[in-house]
Amino acid sequence: MNVAFIIPHSSFIIFQMDAFLTAVQVEYIFEDGPLHVLTDISLSVPAGAFVALVGPSGVGKSTLLRLIAGLLRPSAGQISIANHPAHQSPNPVGLVFQRDNLMPWRTVTENVRLPLELQGKNDPSARRRVQKMIDLVGLAGFEQNYPAQLSGGMAQRVALARALVHEPPLLLLDEPFGALDALTRERMGQELLRIWQAMPVTVFMVTHSISEAVLLADEVLVMGGDPGNGRPAAITHRIPIHLPRPRQFQMQSAAEFQRHAAAIRAAIQQ
Amino acid sequence: MVLVSFVGLLAGWHLLVTWGAYDRFILPGPVDVWRQLLIVGGDGRLLKHSLITISELLPGLGIGLLIAMPLGYLLAKSSLAERLLSPYLIASQAIPVIAIAPLLTIWVRSTYWARVLVAVLVVFFPILINIIAGLRAVPAELYELMHSLQATRRQIFTKLEIPAALPILLAGLKVGATLSVIGALVGEFVQPKSQGLGYLLVTARYQFKTDLVFVVLITLSAIALVMYGLVALLEKRLLRWQASK
Numbered sequence: 001m002n003v004a005f006i007i008p009h010s011s012f013i014i015f016q017m018d019a020f021l022t023a024v025q026v027e028y029i030f031e032d033g034p035l036h037v038l039t040d041i042s043l044s045v046p047a048g049a050f051v052a053l054v055g056p057s058g059v060g061k062s063t064l065l066r067l068i069a070g071l072l073r074p075s076a077g078q079i080s081i082a083n084h085p086a087h088q089s090p091n092p093v094g095l096v097f098q099r100d101n102l103m104p105w106r107t108v109t110e111n112v113r114l115p116l117e118l119q120g121k122n123d124p125s126a127r128r129r130v131q132k133m134i135d136l137v138g139l140a141g142f143e144q145n146y147p148a149q150l151s152g153g154m155a156q157r158v159a160l161a162r163a164l165v166h167e168p169p170l171l172l173l174d175e176p177f178g179a180l181d182a183l184t185r186e187r188m189g190q191e192l193l194r195i196w197q198a199m200p201v202t203v204f205m206v207t208h209s210i211s212e213a214v215l216l217a218d219e220v221l222v223m224g225g226d227p228g229n230g231r232p233a234a235i236t237h238r239i240p241i242h243l244p245r246p247r248q249f250q251m252q253s254a255a256e257f258q259r260h261a262a263a264i265r266a267a268i269q270q
Numbered sequence: 271m272v273l274v275s276f277v278g279l280l281a282g283w284h285l286l287v288t289w290g291a292y293d294r295f296i297l298p299g300p301v302d303v304w305r306q307l308l309i310v311g312g313d314g315r316l317l318k319h320s321l322i323t324i325s326e327l328l329p330g331l332g333i334g335l336l337i338a339m340p341l342g343y344l345l346a347k348s349s350l351a352e353r354l355l356s357p358y359l360i361a362s363q364a365i366p367v368i369a370i371a372p373l374l375t376i377w378v379r380s381t382y383w384a385r386v387l388v389a390v391l392v393v394f395f396p397i398l399i400n401i402i403a404g405l406r407a408v409p410a411e412l413y414e415l416m417h418s419l420q421a422t423r424r425q426i427f428t429k430l431e432i433p434a435a436l437p438i439l440l441a442g443l444k445v446g447a448t449l450s451v452i453g454a455l456v457g458e459f460v461q462p463k464s465q466g467l468g469y470l471l472v473t474a475r476y477q478f479k480t481d482l483v484f485v486v487l488i489t490l491s492a493i494a495l496v497m498y499g500l501v502a503l504l505e506k507r508l509l510r511w512q513a514s515k
Contacts, residue, residue: 095418
């Protein structure tokens with residue numbers, strides 16, 4: 001069921017009643033600057049969707065992600081996850097950064113266990129869940145390894161397992177494969193799709209790669225602006241990706257794929 | 271390798287004394303020092319004075335650590351505390367401990383605690399600096415991760431800050447452990463009341479027993495080595511993950 005609203009100074013917004021992640025006219029001003037970073041950000045992501053956010057470097061994509069994660073508070077407007085304000089979400093979100101951010105003093109198992117440990121869960125079912133996630137990301141056999149003994153791709157898999165182990169409703173990815181080589185990056189994208197399809201999780205991913213966005217997402221949001229020079233960033237385009245699932249890497253050469261990629265590139269350059 | 275270099279050192283020392291221009295009582299040879307070591311080691315004097323010095327430096331190190339830890343945490347976490355306190359802390363380091371040690375022995379009645387206090391002052395600063403550096407080195411993204419998982423203050427402290435700061439803290443403790451020997455010795459220099467290796471050193475010098483001075487110096491080095499070794503052992507146990515690299 002869709003209801004249309006007209007909001008002053010805002011683009012025409014469709015609010016879906018089953019929307020899971022919503023942002024309404026969010027502004028963010030970095031107080032120390034002061035720097036007006038984000039303006040009039042409105043979003044509506046249905047449960048289970050895969051949304052990618054693209055845009056030039058320094059435009060404020062990571063800031064928006066941190067607002068959704070509840071790490072920052074909007075200066076105005078609101079962000080809610082399953083009808084709770086983002087910073088009070090009863091079930092913590094899963095978060096993956098460009099760097100794996102594993103704790104070097106913990107083994108793979110201990111790193112993956114962290115979110116459950118913080119919730120005070122250490123029963124057999126929690127332990128089974130940790131093992132299940134390690135198996136799901138394909139790291140069975142590496143349970144007792146320390147992060148220093150893993151390749152970049154493996155470390156990022158551990159980070160993904162850690163982000164999902166507590167069954168978060170929302171997975172936030174900030175350039176998750178940005179530090180990996182091209183081949184590993186492609187493989188990780190496919191892995192991510194497989195994991196996303198195996199779990200009931202909504203994904204919001206910041207990426208620099210247009211082809212990655214097209215290949216993975218249901219919808220690509222394009223952010224534009226130049227906060228450093230007095231033009232706060234906003235979401236300028238929403239581009240639905242009409243490609244069938246399951247998506248394969250070979251689809252990249254299809255005309256349909258190229259058309260989507262060209263549309264996004266044009267939107268970024270506007 | 272270490273053994274070869276040590277034998278070489280002894281041989282060079284021996285030759286220097288045998289063919290050198292110095293008299294025995296000014297520069298004793300390794301044989302004289304060994305003989306003296308057997309004497310003071312045999313009659314129990316060396317052990318007695320060593321134990322007294324160790325009984326000063328261990329509490330000195332412990333108390334220094336206990337003060338440096340909370341203060342380091344405060345300074346690393348609060349920029350206000352850092353602005354208020356760090357000028358004094360840094361300025362205090364410009365004052366040689368040997369210069370204020372006599373004052374301390376006046377203020378603190380107990381000979382023992384005056385010496386411990388000098389040791390505390392010597393070990394405190396390097397440990398403090400390393401605690402601050404260790405806490406500052408915790409990546410901001412790991413804090414974000416903990417916050418996104420709704421970790422409590424206490425969980426952030428025990429599961430992130432302590433383990434993340436531990437390697438640098440232990441490096442500081444290594445420096446502090448060796449410095450604690452100097453601290454206790456300085457305390458004994460200014461308060462040489464008939465006990466401790468510092469007392470033994472001062473009296474040996476007055477009596478021109480340079481071989482005994484050497485024995486004391488070697489004992490001090492040995493204590494410092496053992497202290498360093500103990501922290502290194504602790505490091506190996508606590509930082510097992512670093513060996514995996």
